[in-house]
Amino acid sequence: MNKVIEKLLSVQELDVEIIEVKRKLAGGPARLKDDEDRLERHRESLAVAARTAKEALRVAERKNGEVDAVDEKINGLGAKMNTARTNKEYEAFKTEIAGHKADREILEEEALQQWAVGEEREAEAALEEKKVKAIEVELAAAREEWQREAVVLESKLGELDEVRRARLNGLPPMWLMSYERLLKSQGTPVLAPVVDQYCQGCQMSLSIHDVTRAWKGAEVVKCRHCNRILYAETL
Numbered sequence: 410m411n412k413v414i415e416k417l418l419s420v421q422e423l424d425v426e427i428i429e430v431k432r433k434l435a436g437g438p439a440r441l442k443d444d445e446d447r448l449e450r451h452r453e454s455l456a457v458a459a460r461t462a463k464e465a466l467r468v469a470e471r472k473n474g475e476v477d478a479v480d481e482k483i484n485g486l487g488a489k490m491n492t493a494r495t496n497k498e499y500e501a502f503k504t505e506i507a508g509h510k511a512d513r514e515i516l517e518e519e520a521l522q523q524w525a526v527g528e529e530r531e532a533e534a535a536l537e538e539k540k541v542k543a544i545e546v547e548l549a550a551a552r553e554e555w556q557r558e559a560v561v562l563e564s565k566l567g568e569l570d571e572v573r574r575a576r577l578n579g580l581p582p583m584w585l586m587s588y589e590r591l592l593k594s595q596g597t598p599v600l601a602p603v604v605d606q607y608c609q610g611c612q613m614s615l616s617i618h619d620v621t622r623a624w625k626g627a628e629v630v631k632c633r634h635c636n637r638i639l640y641a642e643t644l
């Protein structure tokens with residue numbers, strides 16, 4: 410086989426590995442990002458639950474205070490009613506007290522409702538807090554594991570790069586430039602063998618002219634369909 414093609418194939422072999430290592434290096438942070446997003450969502454839910462719990466309990470307390478104030482009014486009116494001099498006065502106090510009692514019932518009901526809401530939200534917040542803590546532990550472990558993994562991958566990538574540089578040595582610039590450009594724009598495989606007048610990269614038929622040029626191996630010949638560099642396996 411053409412020496413240049415042989416060299417380029419050995420570079421391509423490394424590039425397949427390099428791309429895979431880079432894919433793994435990019436995949437780690439993406440995985441962590443998913444966990445980080447999940448954590449953030451639960452932290453937000455926790456904050457919302459805690460805040461609404463606090464608000465509901467504050468409203469409940471205020472309503473309870475209002476109930477106490479109405480009680481005081483009722484007691485005061487009760488004392489006054491006992492000193493009423495006429496039946497009309499007595500009835501007026503009685504009506505007023507009945508009105509306050511009705512208000513009191515509504516206020517008490519509202520206070521109870523708010524307590525119930527507050528307690529429900531507090532329970533939700535407690536549940537979210539548990540989830541947040543569990544995810545934090547998970548995330549810390551995943552980060553540590555990823556750090557160890559990344560060190561191994563980075564060193565592997567360094568080694569591959571070094572071998573690649575050595576393999577690039579002596580390649581004609583024209584071939585190298587074409588190869589690097591195609592690698593960047595369309596990834597591996599950059600090279601495609603020609604078998605029976607067909608490009609093995611895309612299985613499309615090639616012109617005799619291109620096949621002949623590829624067989625000669627004197628210049629860079631690209632498949633007109635998939636843009637890969639064509640070569641003859643048996644040369």
Ligand SMILES: [Zn+2]
Nearest residue numbers: 608611632635
């Ligand atoms: Zn092709």
